[in-house]
Amino acid sequence: MIRFDHIQVTFDGFTAIQDLDLQVSEGEFFTLLGPSGCGKTTALRTLAGLVDPSAGDVHINGRKVTQLPSDKREVGMVFQNYALFPSMSVEENIAFGLKVRRTGSAERARLVADIARRVDLSDDQLQKNVSELSGGQQQRVAIARALVLKPKILLLDEPLSNLDAKLRQQLRIELKELQAESGITTVYVTHDQDEALTMSDRIAVFNKGQVEQVGTPQEIYEQSSTEFVCNFIGDSSLLGPELTSHLNRSSSRTLDPAKLSYLRVEKAALGFGQGDGGRSVAVDGRITGRNYHGQHSRYTVRSFDSDIKVLVNESGRPGHEVGTPVQVRIDPAQVLQYGALA
């Protein structure tokens, strides 16, 4: 459906995207994930025809569209700041594209009412000026304005980043539902790993203008292919060579102590039980820190040359004091290894 064919984008000598090669399938919810300034927006704008690549081609539906102007590509775009027209009412904003296409006024009214219902905008809100709406409502207007033109592809640039945490959670679900029911191919940009993991069919993790890994949320999380991806997604502890050597002594999987070894916080557990059929190795340590998070507590345990982060669901039971000697269970099969230790 969409193909970035060795795309490179430069701005006055600065290379924002280095050699982007990606494919997105029909109906897919595809996410570009990465830290600020890594080139996500630039990639999206290249797809929308708002940025000219300095090398490479963009294909949509098997057709090369690199030279095609933005409006001929049948992509609807929701901008990072929504880019609503401040001088128009909500209704005029949504109807703008239809007017440009000279859709008849009766048909226009019907389409606008239709899409407004789908994104939950009331008749009352339609008559307001866009500046009178809350951030969440503005976001709905921006989506309605893009969808009313029935694009083949929907591009969303951090549409939830300006909203508060609660609303973000709720809109995540709504957006995903909207996408699922219309089946529209969607390219979604975010720097929020939670958002990417919960909403996407597939994710491309960006770093400094390059793609580090492409895969399903589970692949990205469980089998992070680079150290950057491992660190960017989720929360991990870095294990030192003394600890990994100790793990090797009592396990069938042999880790390379000369490599960088990471362990996700939820893969470590406190205590002596053998809940996982004997695959895990217990190491001795002492609690050096505790952070209470309500649902769970996060402990830091010093063991050999490493600080191991451990999540514990205490469900009301009193927690462990700092300084208490404990054992941490680690399954060596869950340890992710990258590159060489400096």
Add this chain to the structure above:
Amino acid sequence: MSRSIGGKMLRSPLVVVTMVILTWFTAAFLLWPNLNLLVETFFPSGQFSGRAVEKLLSSDRAMKSLGNSFLLAVVLAVTLFVMTFATTTNHLLFLGNAIRAAGPQAHPLRRFFAVLFVMTFATTTNHLLFLGNAIRDVDYQTIEAARNMGASAWTILRRVVLPVLKPTLFAVTILSFLTGLGALSAPQVLGGEEFQTITPMILTFANTSTSRDIAALLAIILGVATIAMLAVMTRLERGGTYYSVTKVSAPLQKQRIASPLANAVVHAAAYLLFLIYASPLVLILLYSFMDGAAISTGVLTLERFTLENYARVLSQESALRPFIVSIVYSGLAAVITVGGLLFVTRILQKYRTRITGTFEYLLHIPWILPAAMIALGLVMTYDRPNPLLGGLVLSGTTVILLVS
């Protein structure tokens, strides 16, 4: 609430003194002269009289200057509108037309166009600053959004960009209208006999006591027109200022112009504009190094180059004096005004009551009313002893200059 603030205000001696001085200042210099102007014009001998109006209507010169001023104002506003429009859009067609329309080669209306031309360039610099700011506030992503939805450049300009600029554009247009209306130096220097406008006319009429009432009436007309335009502007501004809806708006980006020819032409036009703006300064600088003969013939040659003008101005007291006097006056006036206003504003800000609110409006009078009207009001009021100033005669003294 307001009562308690008022009470607190009255307990501070500093504030009381300031308020008294402020009241005296406002009454003596801002309110009374202008009221007096009205009274003297319409009630010269205690009774209403339309004589000033009749005299004005029968004076050919005065009527013509009125017409000229309004014409200049309207055309200046329109030209500016077109100019700013041209700058906004880089639309070459408009730019070319504006320059051609303002050019002095349009023969039958040569005088008029010469004035218009100079005024356009003198005023656009300020106004382009305003407009430049407004343009920078346009969220570039809205333009991209419109482009993504298939809007043409013209539609984007008309429906996305201009509505956002509209309030500023109107303000700028009206301000230039006012500048045209109150124009003093350009018509005086370039207009000659055939092209008289109000403000120089007021000065001419005010010099003879018999026609002073005409001058007063002209000043009043100028004042009323100014206030009317400002009222319109305030209405428009309240009607719709569009702030970008979002917290983070993307700055406007320079457009790459696809056709190399168009690109070259736009750049050439930009440099031409720059040259036109810069040329008066350069010429004045050049002429300041020439002797009298060169200036009157307009021929610039290297052998006529001289430092004598500077030597004369700097060495002779008679030549140096006006120069120093004007510097000293403007310096003093600026210091007094800024210092005084800062102090007063602080007090007005601190104690917000209806009284201080009124003062705030009254203090805007010099800004709102044309300078000519205020000056005339002051002169006519204080050329005889007046109780407000302790019976002093102020006319022709240095104090009145400072006040202005």
